[in-house]
Amino acid sequence: MYIGLDLGTSGLKGVLIDDGQAIRAEATAPLEVSRPHDGWSEQDPATWLTATDRVMRELGAKADLSGVRGVGLSGQMHGATLVDAGHEVLRPCILWNDTRSHAEAAVLDADPRFREVTGNIVFPGFTAPKLAWVRNHEPEVFGRTALVLLPKDYLRLWLTGEAVAEMSDAAGTSWLDTGRRDWDDGLLEATHLTRAQMPRLVEGSEASGALRAELAMQWGLPQGVVVAGGGGDNAASAVGVxxxxxxxxxxxxxxxxxxxxxxxxxxxxxxxxxxxxxxxxxxxxxxxxxxxxxxxxxxxxxxxxxxxxxxxxxxxxxxxxxxxxxxxxxxxxxxxxxxxxxxxxxxxxxxxxxxxxxxxxxxxxxxxxxxxxxxxxxxxxxxxxxxxxxxxxxxxxxxxxxxxxxxxxxxxxxxxxxxFGGAFGAARLGLMAATGAGVEIATAPxxxxxxxxxxxxxxxxxxxxxxxxxxxxxxxxxx
The missing domain is CATH 3.30.420.40 (ATPase, nucleotide binding domain)
Known part of the structure; x- marks a missing residue:
């Protein structure tokens, strides 16, 4: 069996599928958005962990999880989750629909390297301008930032202890060379960051690590459950359909x-x-x-x-x-x-x-x-x-x-x-990572x-x- 976790803006959803990809159980936990100022949109990453624990326990109450082999992650894109060298969160996550960094986005977009390398406009909702805003307005936080993680990848850090991102989500940061599928050092330097502050990259259907033993024990899962790279919400949904x-x-x-x-x-x-x-x-x-x-x-x-x-x-x-x-x-x-x-x-x-x-x-x-x-x-x-x-x-x-x-x-x-949305697609990616199955399992409903x-x-x-x-x-x- 395989679990898909979809970290959305308004809630976290989990689904459990069997080897035949039939849904055996599902659960959700609500999340709230904070809007402290006009145009701001933030979430406390600690609430993602609480929501995940709630969803996993509810899935465990509905079905036996002892046969789970893989977990896949899907999530809201573009959010800037900043953690220090001890993996402590430095400030609330700045979400995809936060527009405070519109001026910083315009400055970055005026640099032709960003469109040439990433293939995209630098939108205010993307991650790089958010970091430029933090550097301009919260320099102490910027100076302590050891890792920049997307929302689902902070969840992965807690689940596995590994700092890993995958290509579909990383492509929405304005730091990825989308054609080469790798971080671009020049774009990182343009926002005063280095590759050392970025998570390791994997494909969405690859293993990114294993579920931590203590979490597996708490939730009734076996040891060594593979956690797949997963996908950004729309990419995971595409795998689902x-x-x-x-x-x-x-x-x-x-x-x-x-x-x-x-x-x-x-x-x-x-x-x-x-x-x-x-x-x-x-x-x-x-x-x-x-x-x-x-x-x-x-x-x-x-x-x-x-x-x-x-x-x-x-x-x-x-x-x-x-x-x-x-x-x-x-x-x-x-x-x-x-x-x-x-x-x-x-x-x-x-x-x-x-x-x-x-x-x-x-x-x-x-x-x-x-x-x-x-x-x-x-x-x-x-x-x-x-x-x-x-x-x-x-x-x-x-x-x-x-x-x-x-x-x-x-x-x-x-x-x-x-x-057939993001959580189902994430479960399919978990199945691929755990079994080596190929794209042929991602059939249309x-x-x-x-x-x-x-x-x-x-x-x-x-x-x-x-x-x-x-x-x-x-x-x-x-x-």
């Missing part, structure tokens, strides 16, 4: 939106604001377009009109051509392809004939157009998207999924109900149905998307 080969992709209609495509080659295009990261599997990369408000935009609109989101989408009937009303879903700025923190959402071209259904369709269409921006950015770099799976709460809306399928001109597969595009409406969606892009450009010009 079987998106591991070039041509495979998933679209996630969660609070935010993600279009994730696996790639067998390193093909960055930093200017497009596409995230080009290593995958959690050897010799594989992935590209990712990120929308900051996907289902979040629909939920915002549903709250405004006092209706359930599911009722609004369920009343729409069959897909139709986009109307004149436009919605730009930039409620908190946007990443791909705009990298624009200042732009905000808009309804446009409202008239007396605009009713609630028209505005609901406009919201779904606006997010669809934002996904099309990411689709164009990814495919513009040469990334193939031939098979597409939809996940996330928004995928329960057939109207929305069909709109995206029609905009892309591709069928979209809907998995059967079940949890059973498919409940396939949503076909309405190719007769694809030109209308293309025309609406062009108007959407023109509207964004006009609004940006007035910002």
């Amino acid at each position: 079987g998106v591991v080969q070039a041509g495979e992709a998933f679209v996630s209609l969660g609070t935010s939106g993600v279009l994730f495509a696996a790639s067998g080659a390193y093909q960055p295009d930093a200017a497009s604001a596409v995230h080009t990261f290593c995958h959690a599997l050897p010799e594989t990369w992935h590209q990712m377009g990120v929308i900051l408000a996907a289902a979040d935009a629909l939920n915002w609109y549903a709250k405004i009109v006092g209706q359930k989101a599911s009722d609004l989408t369920g009343a729409l009937g069959d897909l139709r051509a986009p109307g004149r009303t436009l919605f730009l879903p930039y409620l908190g700025g946007e990443r791909t392809p705009h990298n624009d923190a200042r732009i905000r959402g808009s309804f446009l071209h409202l008239d007396h004939a605009t009713d609630r259904a028209a505005m609901t369709r406009a919201v779904l269409e606006g997010v669809t157009h934002a996904f099309r921006d990411s689709f164009d950015a990814l495919t513009g770099t040469g990334t193939r998207i031939e098979r597409l799976i939809a996940v996330g709460g928004g995928s329960r809306s057939d109207y929305w999924v069909k709109a995206i399928a029609t905009s892309f001109g591709l069928p979209i597969e809907i998995p059967v109900a079940g949890d 059973p498919i409940a149905r396939t949503v076909e595009p309405d190719l007769s409406l694809t030109p209308a969606f293309a025309e609406a998307h062009a108007r959407y892009r023109d509207t964004y450009a006009a609004l940006k010009g007035r910002a």
Whole structure:
């Protein structure tokens, strides 16, 4: 049996799978975020350890863990966890959605080496600008920093005693040479750090160490349980849904939106604001377009009109051509392809004939157009998207999924109900590390149905998307 632990922002989830990859038990523990100042987002790493202990004990209460052979880790990316030479935490972890280091990010991004080596824009949420902020504002903490760890890798340090990171998470730091899959000494030097302060690197499906004997005893696990490298949250989720080969992709209609495509080659295009990261599997990369408000935009609109989101989408009937009303879903700025923190959402071209259904369709269409921006950015770099799976709460809306399928001109597969996310993918990586199994075990989940595009409406969606892009450009010009 194998355990996957997914350290999210709002909670830690654990799943136990058997040799046939069936889920035998699962458990969760909540986590809280601290926001001491505007734009700050922090967590106390000690709460991650408490949550892990709670989840492991709950799994042990539900199933016999004496046959566990491997553990895999998944987690929120980009967070800066700073520890001293004695492995004591120096300050709360600065999380992925913390924007305090926007000035430092701009300075680093102006250095052409960062985009050339990492293949990505230096976003304020990435790890390197956070360390630059700490050096500027908390020099005593910076001076005592012996190790910089990502959230799941601090959890690994506690589990195994080993300071190790893996490629998919490390690619989101702005210090990794993403093509060579190694730390870059020049980029570290640019932020006044050295390789000695970085964890050792492994692939996500490799062993990173063994579970400490005292923890194994406490939780009822055998000695010598292998802990896999694991993956960043989206890479681990991709392993969970079987998106591991070039041509495979998933679209996630969660609070935010993600279009994730696996790639067998390193093909960055930093200017497009596409995230080009290593995958959690050897010799594989992935590209990712990120929308900051996907289902979040629909939920915002549903709250405004006092209706359930599911009722609004369920009343729409069959897909139709986009109307004149436009919605730009930039409620908190946007990443791909705009990298624009200042732009905000808009309804446009409202008239007396605009009713609630028209505005609901406009919201779904606006997010669809934002996904099309990411689709164009990814495919513009040469990334193939031939098979597409939809996940996330928004995928329960057939109207929305069909709109995206029609905009892309591709069928979209809907998995059967079940949890195939980060924790499940982490468990699969634990299985690989413990047994030497290859990528062939990362199969797609059973498919409940396939949503076909309405190719007769694809030109209308293309025309609406062009108007959407023109509207964004006009609004940006007035910002």
